[in-house]
Amino acid sequence: MSDLAPVPGLRPVRLDDKTKSIMDRAIAREQSLSRLLMTFIVTGLIFVLLPGTFLGVWNLIKISSRQAVNSVSPAWIQAHGHAQLFGWVGTFILGIGFYSIPKLRKLKPFALREGWLCLALWVVGVTSRWFANIYPWHWRVLLPISAAFEFLAFLIFFRAVASHRPASGAPKPWEPWIFVVIAATMGLLTSLMLNLGASIQLARNGASPAFSHEFDQRYLIVSTWGFLVPMVWGFSSRWLPVFMGLRPLRKHLLLAGLGLNTLGVVAGFFDRFTAAGILLLGGAATAIAAIRFFEPATKPAKTTNVHESFPMFIRIAYGWLLVAAVLSVWASLAGEAAGIWGASRHALTVGFIAAMVFCVGQRVLPSFCGMRVLWSPMLMLWMLILLMTGCTLRVGSEILAYQGYAGWAWSGLPVSALMELTAVFLFAVNLAVTFLRPPIVVTTPLSMTTE
Numbered sequence: 264m265s266d267l268a269p270v271p272g273l274r275p276v277r278l279d280d281k282t283k284s285i286m287d288r289a290i291a292r293e294q295s296l297s298r299l300l301m302t303f304i305v306t307g308l309i310f311v312l313l314p315g316t317f318l319g320v321w322n323l324i325k326i327s328s329r330q331a332v333n334s335v336s337p338a339w340i341q342a343h344g345h346a347q348l349f350g351w352v353g354t355f356i357l358g359i360g361f362y363s364i365p366k367l368r369k370l371k372p373f374a375l376r377e378g379w380l381c382l383a384l385w386v387v388g389v390t391s392r393w394f395a396n397i398y399p400w401h402w403r404v405l406l407p408i409s410a411a412f413e414f415l416a417f418l419i420f421f422r423a424v425a426s427h428r429p430a431s432g433a434p435k436p437w438e439p440w441i442f443v444v445i446a447a448t449m450g451l452l453t454s455l456m457l458n459l460g461a462s463i464q465l466a467r468n469g470a471s472p473a474f475s476h477e478f479d480q481r482y483l484i485v486s487t488w489g490f491l492v493p494m495v496w497g498f499s500s501r502w503l504p505v506f507m508g509l510r511p512l513r514k515h516l517l518l519a520g521l522g523l524n525t526l527g528v529v530a531g532f533f534d535r536f537t538a539a540g541i542l543l544l545g546g547a548a549t550a551i552a553a554i555r556f557f558e559p560a561t562k563p564a565k566t567t568n569v570h571e572s573f574p575m576f577i578r579i580a581y582g583w584l585l586v587a588a589v590l591s592v593w594a595s596l597a598g599e600a601a602g603i604w605g606a607s608r609h610a611l612t613v614g615f616i617a618a619m620v621f622c623v624g625q626r627v628l629p630s631f632c633g634m635r636v637l638w639s640p641m642l643m644l645w646m647l648i649l650l651m652t653g654c655t656l657r658v659g660s661e662i663l664a665y666q667g668y669a670g671w672a673w674s675g676l677p678v679s680a681l682m683e684l685t686a687v688f689l690f691a692v693n694l695a696v697t698f699l700r701p702p703i704v705v706t707t708p709l710s711m712t713t714e
């Protein structure tokens with residue numbers, strides 16, 4: 264008799280030796296993949312807490328105490344931005360990509376050492392970038408080396424998830440979410456190439472380790488709207504219709520949204536910021552119509568093990584995506600408008616991206632990381648309330664204070680920063696405790712169970 268654990272709802276089956284050995288290998292592979300993913304996630308959590316959010320809070324408190332946005336060095340601001348976009352969200356995406364893309368596309372498994380090598384290069388790259396920005400010690404050497412390590416890590420990731428043949432039979436036709444994820448991956452590749460080129464340029468001719476303001480604005484459009492936004496759309500269109508019980512995806516509309524978004528990124532990169540904002544807004548609205556977030560659901564949402572407010576926060580996050588695009592149009596029309604640009608950036612990065620990572624991350628990561636159950640759905644509710652309130656206060660106060668519309672708004676900024684920091688800390692605690700708890704007892708991959 265096999266050693267299946269008595270899990271309610273599963274009927275034990277008798278297995279011959281060959282099947283048992285195939286199952287044992289599948290279980291061992293699944294456990295190693297989960298360990299790899301968990302290490303990516305814990306690494307991302309370390310980046311978001313200290314080099315990312317803590318530095319962001321420090322910068323914001325300094326800016327608001329001096330009531331001047333240029334009171335903080337651009338290198339410190341860029342260190343924060345890079346740690347958040349690549350150190351946190353990028354590390355999560357690489358880990359989830361390694362774990363899920365080969366499975367979703369039914370590809371042959373990749374060698375796990377590629378995943379570990381990618382993680383090692385990525386961590387060294389992102390960490391040395393942060394140090395080169397904060398303590399400009401040998402920055403002319405560190406900056407290009409860090410960019411080269413990040414680029415190499417990406418190539419290893421790309422080879423592992425993109426170049427393998429299907430596990431068996433004829434290749435499956437590509438679903439629309441795959442096109443969206445591929446476009447996002449191209450956005451990541453472009454960001455890393457721009458980063459490498461600009462870092463080499465700076466090392467040879469620059470006076471400090473910070474990108475020029477003009478280049479940074481254009482580079483950020485590629486790394487946020489060109490990489491993170493379509494990546495979130497890709498996984499949203501794959502998972503959320505099921506998790507939220509939505510109507511069937513409008514596939515052509517999703518691709519149309521992706522097309523508009525890509526045009527917007529290209530326009531932004533070539534300094535056509537108003538056209539870019541309008542295209543990005545059109546792309547976001549089209550993607551929302553395609554995934555049908557705001558239409559009545561046809562089935563109840565699957566909220567077991569997460570807080571039942573999960574679908575509402577996903578809708579709020581997509582609302583922030585629209586706000587970010589509208590603010591970018593306004594900023595482009597207002598001329599030098601650091602407050603509106605900053606507000607647009609954080610509507611996107613905190614209101615949309617961080618909120619989506621909080622919602623979808625806590626929905627999928629516990630089960631991907633060895634069949635665990637989220638420690639506290641109630642904590643999930645509180646962190647999302649804090650994140651959304653902090654983001655509203657941040658976006659509103661940043662426009663009022665930086666643009667000189669209302670002096671009292673400077674005092675709202677540190678409060679917003681502490682709220683967001685608390686939300687990020689609770690997110691990290693909820694996931695860390697979840698990983699420390701034992702997995703639910705299933706000794707066989709779920710795909711092999713009898714019901």
Ligand code: HEM
Pocket residue numbers: 316319320321322323326332340341343344345347348352479483604605606608609612613616617679680681683684
């Ligand atoms: C506690 C939360 C956060 C605080 C206090 C914070 C603070 C700041 C500050 C003060 C700036 C300088 C410019 C400005 O005032 O707009 C900034 C820029 C930036 N932040 Fe944040 N931030 C937070 C969260 C995030 C998150 C979650 C992300 C991304 C996921 C992010 C990405 C960025 C980026 C990309 C920039 C621009 C960097 C550049 O100019 O190169 N921030 N942030």
